[in-house]
Amino acid sequence: MKVICLVLISIWAFSTGYSQNANILLNATLPTVQGPAIPNPRYNLSKSSQEIQQQNMRMIEQDMRNYELGKQRRQNQQKEFDKAFGPTIFYQFSSNLDKPGASYYKTAFDSLSSMLNGNRPLSVKKAVFIPEWAYFESALNYREFDGAIKNAAKLILLKMKQDKLPNTDLAKNFAIFKFFSDTIKVKMPGPEKRFVTHYPIRYDFEDFYGEKDWTKGMVSKLLSYQTGQCHSMPLLYLILAEEIGSTAYLANAPEHTYIKIPLSNGKFQNFELTNGHMTTDSYVLKSGYIKAEALANKVYMKPLTKKETVAQSMIDLAKGYRNKYGFDDFYLNAVNTALVHQPNNVNGIYMLANYYYWLYQHVKKQDPSIAYTPKEKLTIEVQQIIDNFNFYNDKLVSLGYEEMPKEVYAEWLKGVEKEKSNQMINAIQENLWYKKK
Numbered sequence: 497m498k499v500i501c502l503v504l505i506s507i508w509a510f511s512t513g514y515s516q517n518a519n520i521l522l523n524a525t526l527p528t529v530q531g532p533a534i535p536n537p538r539y540n541l542s543k544s545s546q547e548i549q550q551q552n553m554r555m556i557e558q559d560m561r562n563y564e565l566g567k568q569r570r571q572n573q574q575k576e577f578d579k580a581f582g583p584t585i586f587y588q589f590s591s592n593l594d595k596p597g598a599s600y601y602k603t604a605f606d607s608l609s610s611m612l613n614g615n616r617p618l619s620v621k622k623a624v625f626i627p628e629w630a631y632f633e634s635a636l637n638y639r640e641f642d643g644a645i646k647n648a649a650k651l652i653l654l655k656m657k658q659d660k661l662p663n664t665d666l667a668k669n670f671a672i673f674k675f676f677s678d679t680i681k682v683k684m685p686g687p688e689k690r691f692v693t694h695y696p697i698r699y700d701f702e703d704f705y706g707e708k709d710w711t712k713g714m715v716s717k718l719l720s721y722q723t724g725q726c727h728s729m730p731l732l733y734l735i736l737a738e739e740i741g742s743t744a745y746l747a748n749a750p751e752h753t754y755i756k757i758p759l760s761n762g763k764f765q766n767f768e769l770t771n772g773h774m775t776t777d778s779y780v781l782k783s784g785y786i787k788a789e790a791l792a793n794k795v796y797m798k799p800l801t802k803k804e805t806v807a808q809s810m811i812d813l814a815k816g817y818r819n820k821y822g823f824d825d826f827y828l829n830a831v832n833t834a835l836v837h838q839p840n841n842v843n844g845i846y847m848l849a850n851y852y853y854w855l856y857q858h859v860k861k862q863d864p865s866i867a868y869t870p871k872e873k874l875t876i877e878v879q880q881i882i883d884n885f886n887f888y889n890d891k892l893v894s895l896g897y898e899e900m901p902k903e904v905y906a907e908w909l910k911g912v913e914k915e916k917s918n919q920m921i922n923a924i925q926e927n928l929w930y931k932k933k
Contacts, residue, residue: 585862587877589855592821597633601817604630605830608810612837618802621645621735623809628714631816636716644719648675649739651694654682667928668742669757669767672733677772697732698723699770701906710819726752726909729769734805745799746808748843750785750900756799764799765920770909773917774924783908789896795840803837810834811844823851842897849888856881 604626610616661667684690700723718724730753737744745756755767766775814830
C-alpha cells in the first residue's frame, strides 16, 4: 500500500508540475535556441576550417554543459521529493515482456500451459521445440525440425528391418540406442541400392552447461551438428522413441538427465547417452551427490511421466527467458507453473531460491541500509522476500539437494564401467536374437 501511495503521489506531483510549466512556457517569450550545426557551403567558404572546428567544439561543450545542468537539476528534484515523501523502493523486478522478442515467450508459455492443463495433447517433440522457438524469436522452423526427426526415425526403422529385429519395445529402444552410440549403415529402399551411414552422436565437452552459449543444450543444435550433452541427448532420444512408438522415460540425476527403458521383468535399464554405455543405478549413485533424502523424496533416478517431462520444458523456457532478458514476474510464473506439475523438481526450486536472492540484492541496491537493519524493523515487503528465499532454500535441504561441482561432474561421466556395459549390451542382443528366432 505504501508503494501504491508513493506512486500516486509521484504521478500527482509530476502532473501538477507539468501543467505549471506548460503555463509558464505558453506565457513566456521564447528564447533563441542554437540548433545543431548544418553545413552551409556559402558560409563555409568565408571561414577557415580551423574556425569552423572551433565553433563546433564550442557548441559541443555548451551541449555537454546543458546536459550536466539538466541532470543535476533532476537529481536535486528527486532529492527534494525523497526528503518530503521518502524514497520510492521497487520490490519487484521490472517486466521484460515489452523488450524485442519477449512476446514469443508469452506465446510459448501459453502453448506449454495448454499441454500441461490437458487442453492440447502432450507431445515431447513439440514441448522441446517450443522453448527453442521462443529463444530464436520464431526463426526456428518447425517443419525443418520435424523433418530432421522423421528422417532419423526412418533410418532407425529401416535398420531394424534390415537386421530383422522384432517389433518390440526392447528392440526399438535398442535400435535408438545404437543410433546414438554406434556407426550404422542403412540400405535405403529403391533400385539404386544406396546406403546411408550414420555416425555416433558425440558429447560436446566445450561449455556443456551453456554458460557462454545457451544454444549448446538445444536439440535443434544437436540435429545440426550431431553433438550434444546430457540435456539435449536424452530429449532427442525421447522424441525418437515417441516417433517410432516405443516406451522410454527421462530420469534426473545431479546436474544430469539420462534414459530409463522398461524391461519385461519389471525393472529398468539405464542408457547413458553422453558416453554411449548402458549403466546401472549404482553408477548414478557413484556420483556421491545423491543423499538418502533425495532418494526417499524421489528427486533423482525416478522415471518421469510424460507430463513431468513437458513440465521440465517449462523450466527450460524460464531459463532461456532469464538468459535473454533477466528476472521478472514472467520467469517466476513459468517456474511456479512447472512446479505445479512436478513439485519435487529441485532444479525449479533452486531457481526460485535464486530468484528471491537476486530480488533481495535488487532491493538492497536501492536501499543499502536494509543490510544492517534488524528483520523486525524491515518493511513487510523485504521481510517477505527474505522469508521466500529461506523457504525455498530450506526446501532444497529437506529434499536432499546438493550442488555438484562441474569438475566432479566431468570426472563422473568418464568413470563408466565399460566392461559391465558391454555385458549388458550383449545380454540384450542375445535376448533380441532369441526372440527373432
